[in-house]
Amino acid sequence: MSQSSNNPSTSGVSRPSPGRKRSEASRIAILAATRELVAEQGYEKLSIGGIAARAGVGKDTIYRWWPSKGMVVADAVLEEAQPFHLAPPPQSGPVDEDIRAWAHALARDFADPVRVGRIRAVTSAASEDPATAEQLYERFTQVQRTGFIDRLRLAAEAGEVRPDADFGAVADAILGSLMYWATAHRADLRVESVDSLLDVLLRGLRADRTDGQ
Amino acid sequence: MSQSSNNPSTSGVSRPSPGRKRSEASRIAILAATRELVAEQGYEKLSIGGIAARAGVGKDTIYRWWPSKGMVVADAVLEEAQPFHLAPPPQSGPVDEDIRAWAHALARDFADPVRVGRIRAVTSAASEDPATAEQLYERFTQVQRTGFIDRLRLAAEAGEVRPDADFGAVADAILGSLMYWATAHRADLRVESVDSLLDVLLRGLRADRTDGQ
Amino acid sequence: MSQSSNNPSTSGVSRPSPGRKRSEASRIAILAATRELVAEQGYEKLSIGGIAARAGVGKDTIYRWWPSKGMVVADAVLEEAQPFHLAPPPQSGPVDEDIRAWAHALARDFADPVRVGRIRAVTSAASEDPATAEQLYERFTQVQRTGFIDRLRLAAEAGEVRPDADFGAVADAILGSLMYWATAHRADLRVESVDSLLDVLLRGLRADRTDGQ
Amino acid sequence: MSQSSNNPSTSGVSRPSPGRKRSEASRIAILAATRELVAEQGYEKLSIGGIAARAGVGKDTIYRWWPSKGMVVADAVLEEAQPFHLAPPPQSGPVDEDIRAWAHALARDFADPVRVGRIRAVTSAASEDPATAEQLYERFTQVQRTGFIDRLRLAAEAGEVRPDADFGAVADAILGSLMYWATAHRADLRVESVDSLLDVLLRGLRADRTDGQ
DNA sequence: GTCTAATCGAGACGGTACGTCCCGTCTTAAT
DNA sequence: ATTAAGACGGGACGTACCGTCTCGATTAGAC
Numbered sequence: 001m002s003q004s005s006n007n008p009s010t011s012g013v014s015r016p017s018p019g020r021k022r023s024e025a026s027r028i029a030i031l032a033a034t035r036e037l038v039a040e041q042g043y044e045k046l047s048i049g050g051i052a053a054r055a056g057v058g059k060d061t062i063y064r065w066w067p068s069k070g071m072v073v074a075d076a077v078l079e080e081a082q083p084f085h086l087a088p089p090p091q092s093g094p095v096d097e098d099i100r101a102w103a104h105a106l107a108r109d110f111a112d113p114v115r116v117g118r119i120r121a122v123t124s125a126a127s128e129d130p131a132t133a134e135q136l137y138e139r140f141t142q143v144q145r146t147g148f149i150d151r152l153r154l155a156a157e158a159g160e161v162r163p164d165a166d167f168g169a170v171a172d173a174i175l176g177s178l179m180y181w182a183t184a185h186r187a188d189l190r191v192e193s194v195d196s197l198l199d200v201l202l203r204g205l206r207a208d209r210t211d212g213q
Numbered sequence: 214m215s216q217s218s219n220n221p222s223t224s225g226v227s228r229p230s231p232g233r234k235r236s237e238a239s240r241i242a243i244l245a246a247t248r249e250l251v252a253e254q255g256y257e258k259l260s261i262g263g264i265a266a267r268a269g270v271g272k273d274t275i276y277r278w279w280p281s282k283g284m285v286v287a288d289a290v291l292e293e294a295q296p297f298h299l300a301p302p303p304q305s306g307p308v309d310e311d312i313r314a315w316a317h318a319l320a321r322d323f324a325d326p327v328r329v330g331r332i333r334a335v336t337s338a339a340s341e342d343p344a345t346a347e348q349l350y351e352r353f354t355q356v357q358r359t360g361f362i363d364r365l366r367l368a369a370e371a372g373e374v375r376p377d378a379d380f381g382a383v384a385d386a387i388l389g390s391l392m393y394w395a396t397a398h399r400a401d402l403r404v405e406s407v408d409s410l411l412d413v414l415l416r417g418l419r420a421d422r423t424d425g426q
Numbered sequence: 427m428s429q430s431s432n433n434p435s436t437s438g439v440s441r442p443s444p445g446r447k448r449s450e451a452s453r454i455a456i457l458a459a460t461r462e463l464v465a466e467q468g469y470e471k472l473s474i475g476g477i478a479a480r481a482g483v484g485k486d487t488i489y490r491w492w493p494s495k496g497m498v499v500a501d502a503v504l505e506e507a508q509p510f511h512l513a514p515p516p517q518s519g520p521v522d523e524d525i526r527a528w529a530h531a532l533a534r535d536f537a538d539p540v541r542v543g544r545i546r547a548v549t550s551a552a553s554e555d556p557a558t559a560e561q562l563y564e565r566f567t568q569v570q571r572t573g574f575i576d577r578l579r580l581a582a583e584a585g586e587v588r589p590d591a592d593f594g595a596v597a598d599a600i601l602g603s604l605m606y607w608a609t610a611h612r613a614d615l616r617v618e619s620v621d622s623l624l625d626v627l628l629r630g631l632r633a634d635r636t637d638g639q
Numbered sequence: 640m641s642q643s644s645n646n647p648s649t650s651g652v653s654r655p656s657p658g659r660k661r662s663e664a665s666r667i668a669i670l671a672a673t674r675e676l677v678a679e680q681g682y683e684k685l686s687i688g689g690i691a692a693r694a695g696v697g698k699d700t701i702y703r704w705w706p707s708k709g710m711v712v713a714d715a716v717l718e719e720a721q722p723f724h725l726a727p728p729p730q731s732g733p734v735d736e737d738i739r740a741w742a743h744a745l746a747r748d749f750a751d752p753v754r755v756g757r758i759r760a761v762t763s764a765a766s767e768d769p770a771t772a773e774q775l776y777e778r779f780t781q782v783q784r785t786g787f788i789d790r791l792r793l794a795a796e797a798g799e800v801r802p803d804a805d806f807g808a809v810a811d812a813i814l815g816s817l818m819y820w821a822t823a824h825r826a827d828l829r830v831e832s833v834d835s836l837l838d839v840l841l842r843g844l845r846a847d848r849t850d851g852q
Numbered sequence: 853g854t855c856t857a858a859t860c861g862a863g864a865c866g867g868t869a870c871g872t873c874c875c876g877t878c879t880t881a882a883t
Numbered sequence: 884a885t886t887a888a889g890a891c892g893g894g895a896c897g898t899a900c901c902g903t904c905t906c907g908a909t910t911a912g913a914c
């Protein structure tokens with residue numbers, strides 16, 4: 001379901017509104033065409049006209065339902081499970097293991113050329129349009145961030161982790177370094193780098209029984 | 214000095230190449246106009262024609278020396294001390310204090326509207342052009358990263374810090390979270406967030422005298 | 427009606443083609459602006475961008491319907507009765523009188539600054555583009571030529587004129603000398619010159635009763 | 640020798656002026672390059688920069704000695720015997736024969752692709768620049784015209800031709816039809832057409848002994 | 853033999869126009 | 884009422900030349 005809710009007949013009951021209904025087929029074709037073109041040409045050479053042509057759709061049909069190219073891309077990349085692994089960290093073992101499992105899954109997504117291409121596309125879109133940036137945050141960053149924080153909160157209650165640490169700041173460090181790496185166009189993301197970072201972060205978060213504090 | 218080195222006669226000594234010399238006045242006017250327009254309109258609405266007009270210069274003079282809009286912006290923002298605080302961490306006290314001083318200076322740059330606007334501009338440029346991304350990395354990220362790593366290396370030698378930690382990964386976490394924050398268009402960067410992150414990171418890096426290692 | 431027939435659905439009957447129709451208002455505004463600018467600045471300083479601006483139209487709208495500046499000018503100058511007197515020689519008296527009447531009308535057109543400016547414009551356009559030259563021929567030269575030849579043919583049947591003369595060559599001489607004069611930028615066309623030429627030509631064409639033939 | 644006389648020391652005697660003298664080699668190279676490029680690309684795609692590059696010469700060297708592209712072309716095409724047959728009509732037989740010989744030579748020049756290409760080039764140049772038009776007239780049209788008129792004047796004195804005819808108008812008809820044909824880009828100039836025209840013109844010029852007139 | 857100065861090649865400069873591409877809106881006929 | 888198609892006014896793109904302006908490097912008569 002589309003996130004850009006312009007549904008013209010949401011208000012109360014009133015008239016069932018006449019005329020042709022929004023074509024679900026068009027919506028799907030547009031988002032699929034967008035993903036194809038992002039993969040083939042990248043976000044920068046993408047054009048609304050190109051998407052419309054590929055989707056066999058009029059340009060107006062796109063403009064009627066989305067406010068900008070960025071939002072189309074955001075929808076195309078972020079809908080359903082399309083984009084990447086959105087699962088929160090598991091709660092199945094010691095916090096260290098759970099966090100590492102989560103971070104590895106994330107890192108593997110960023111190592112996949114297709115997925116990273118899409119991430120790059122939304123990030124480009126976000127960097128030129130605040131509304132798209134908001135979408136990216138709400139539908140990806142924040143989801144990951146919240147999952148991470150929740151798991152750490154649990155660990156804090158279990159005494160595995162210092163309760164006074166700023167879990168949000170830590171989440172931002174992990175997610176931020178991944179996102180920036182993606183936009184930086186720099187070669188090979190190595191999972192070991194993520195591991196090395198976790199080494200430091202998890203040690204820094206560890207509840208220190210010896211000297212209290 | 215301009216980074217876009219197109220010097221046609223670098224080979225050996227030989228002839229000093231004929232023809233009129235590149236106009237330094239134009240180079241300066243172009244970069245200044247770019248900075249002005251970035252501040253006034255942002256990177257997205259920036260146009261080569263607009264820069265040329267503002268600088269009182271022909272478009273060709275821009276295209277002759279820079280390959281893309283992104284590279285002009287990179288040069289304009291990153292030349293000399295223009296952009297932000299590039300000083301490495303000091304070596305004047307305990308590593309914790311030095312790193313915090315450095316990170317605070319950095320955070321203050323990111324909190325300044327003018328500076329963050331410029332950072333945002335280069336980041337946008339970088340996200341649409343790998344060559345610009347390379348510039349941003351070489352002339353900003355890498356400089357900061359190297360300074361940070363060098364300071365930690367010194368601390369490791371002094372036994373202040375675990376020598377087996379991946380300092381690069383830590384640097385990337387700090388810089389990445391700042392950079393991503395900048396592009397994410399999200400409100401207010403709070404210096405306290407950076408401090409909170411440092412709390413965790415520095416604790417994680419701390420040499421642990423009790424259990425040796 | 428526009429001469430630049432790009433009708434995309436001329437084949438058979440089939441579908442009337444979807445989409446917005448060509449704007450007749452734009453077509454008219456473009457041709458009018460072209461005539462104005464030709465009069466104000468002459469063909470050489472004419473620019474597509476200038477025409478578009480004056481007509482309140484996008485450049486693409488010009489390029490969509492005309493292949494070159496020359497063809498716009500040809501259309502602007504040659505449409506309908508705009509350009510000059512296209513009437514064929516009358517058939518109301520002796521051939522000499524009819525031809526002189528026709529030639530005088532023509533010469534008067536070439537003596538009018540506005541009209542000769544337009545002629546000059548199409549001629550310049552024709553001299554740099556074969557397609558425009560073809561237009562000029564089909565829509566002006568050939569019309570005049572055919573009218574002239576037809577009148578002489580009639581005269582030949584009436585025995586006023588030698589039937590074996592090459593009427594086309596004579597028409598070319600009259601029209602060619604006028605056209606060349608127009609492009610040559612030389613001062614004042616005198617109607618007497620045309621008259622003098624007709625003196626010789628009509629005498630040369632005259633049926634010679636004495637020696638038969 | 641160049642027609643564009645910018646000789647800076649023509650005035651009186653004064654100083655013979657020091658400094659380097661104009662390079663004859665450059666002058667020749669420029670005109671040769673111009674002829675080559677006219678043949679290869681036509682007048683419209685010709686550029687001063689292109690001529691300079693082909694001639695191995697700086698652009699300023701062209702601008703120093705010629706005021707416009709048109710004048711360079713005029714010089715290149717019209718210098719010496721380069722362009723076409725400039726001989727006046729012979730005076731070796733009856734006027735009819737002499738005129739036909741002259742016209743045939745002219746027609747043959749216009750039938751030669753290389754020569755007609757050059758004529759077309761100067762004509763294009765002339766149609767966009769009055770000064771060039773003047774050159775074309777002085778150095779080609781007028782020469783032919785004067786030769787023709789002189790021969791007819793002689794014939795008039797010999798009683799071969801009506802002395803009261805306007806020889807200039809007749810010359811213009813012959814030359815004009817040839818020139819217009821050249822610019823009209825129309826296929827095949829047939830020598831027979833010229834002959835047909837001469838049939839009429841010479842008959843029209845013929846002194847009529849029988850009925851005086 | 854210098855001196856002096858015009859000319860040369862090269863090519864960067866401030867500009868203008870090009871023809872293309874895409875934007876976001878609008879119009880049309882068909883469903 | 885929405886759709887596919889596609890024309891519209893607008894504006895930026897990157898390129899090609901324009902005619903002018905530095906640059907050293909010749910080149911040649913005047914001193």
